[in-house]
Amino acid sequence: MSATPTSTAPRTATQDFASHPEVAARLAEMRARYAKADPLTRIPDVDPRRIPRHIAVIMDGNGRWAKQRGFPRIFGHRNGARALRETVEEAGRLGVEAMTFYSFSLENWRRPPEEVQALMLLCVAYCEGEREALLRDDIRFRWIGRRDGLPAEVLAALDSVVDATSRCRGPTLCVAVNYGARAEIADAARRIADEIKAGTLRPEDINEEAVAARLYAPDLPDPDLLIRTAGELRVSNYLLWQISYAEMYVTSTLWPDFDSAALHQAIREYAGRSRRFGGLDDSDANPIGDLGA
Numbered sequence: 690m691s692a693t694p695t696s697t698a699p700r701t702a703t704q705d706f707a708s709h710p711e712v713a714a715r716l717a718e719m720r721a722r723y724a725k726a727d728p729l730t731r732i733p734d735v736d737p738r739r740i741p742r743h744i745a746v747i748m749d750g751n752g753r754w755a756k757q758r759g760f761p762r763i764f765g766h767r768n769g770a771r772a773l774r775e776t777v778e779e780a781g782r783l784g785v786e787a788m789t790f791y792s793f794s795l796e797n798w799r800r801p802p803e804e805v806q807a808l809m810l811l812c813v814a815y816c817e818g819e820r821e822a823l824l825r826d827d828i829r830f831r832w833i834g835r836r837d838g839l840p841a842e843v844l845a846a847l848d849s850v851v852d853a854t855s856r857c858r859g860p861t862l863c864v865a866v867n868y869g870a871r872a873e874i875a876d877a878a879r880r881i882a883d884e885i886k887a888g889t890l891r892p893e894d895i896n897e898e899a900v901a902a903r904l905y906a907p908d909l910p911d912p913d914l915l916i917r918t919a920g921e922l923r924v925s926n927y928l929l930w931q932i933s934y935a936e937m938y939v940t941s942t943l944w945p946d947f948d949s950a951a952l953h954q955a956i957r958e959y960a961g962r963s964r965r966f967g968g969l970d971d972s973d974a975n976p977i978g979d980l981g982a
């Protein structure tokens with residue numbers, strides 16, 4: 690009997706991954722969480738088990754992007770907000786559960802007042818303009834940062850989208866606004882001190898879990914991957930506690946040019962890395978390795 694063309698056709702990476710029971714289970718878990726999750730259609734060469742659950746992003750290069758085009762810096766920030774939308778939608782399709790974007794740091798108050806004002810207005814416009822799209826895509830909106838110092842309209846806009854999307858079951862989009870990681874850790878320390886003073890916490894109960902539980906979004910998993918655009922090799926006071934074991938990916942792409950293909954590339958590189966969390970690789974765990982075989 691002659692072989693049918695299908696039986697001799699080389700198997701694709703997608704077929705290989707999809708037929709693996711653990712991959713099938715991970716895909717089912719992703720789809721149960723978010724019906725639009727379909728990583729094998731989007732990046733068939735990446736094992737879905739290696740998709741990061743939480744990605745943190747330092748969106749850098751907006752100003753340079755605008756300057757290259759002869760426009761004011763705020764034009765870059767506006768296009769950065771557009772890139773944010775594309776990235777988070779694609780992340781959802783890839784089965785990523787959460788993304789946290791560095792949108793305005795405590796240090797950003799040092800920028801010229803016109804730029805600060807424009808960023809605050811952009812934040813309000815973003816919240817108002819994205820609400821329907823977030824609801825349509827079942828994306829839950831969160832924000833982290835200090836409330837103190839933010840204009841009332843910005844707080845109202847952020848809180849209102851948080852409320853509106855609180856029942857969304859899909860990926861979480863978290864923006865860090867008026868955020869600094871040292872301030873976040875100091876705020877957690879102050880909460881701990883208050884609880885000890887009130888007698889609801891004992892000093893001997895302070896451990897890593899107790900600190901982590903008092904950060905701004907303790908329910909989000911630690912980021913697996915930290916993406917920084919525009920080439921700088923710094924973490925800039927971003928999620929310092931949470932990124933302890935995150936893999937870093939730095940690209941020279943300026944943030945407004947970051948798109949689905951750029952996200953795929955970051956995830957592809959992440960998926961190819963070996964995460965050791967201070968331990969050893971599986972292949973290194975047995976010191977006699979091949980010699981014992």
Ligand code: FPP
Nearest residue numbers: 748749750751752753766769770792812815
């Ligand atoms: C860094 O680029 C970017 C920022 C400080 C702001 C990022 C904000 C957005 C993309 C808008 C989205 C906002 C919300 C709240 C959803 P840069 O200006 O430092 O760029 P440069 O290094 O080229 O000057």
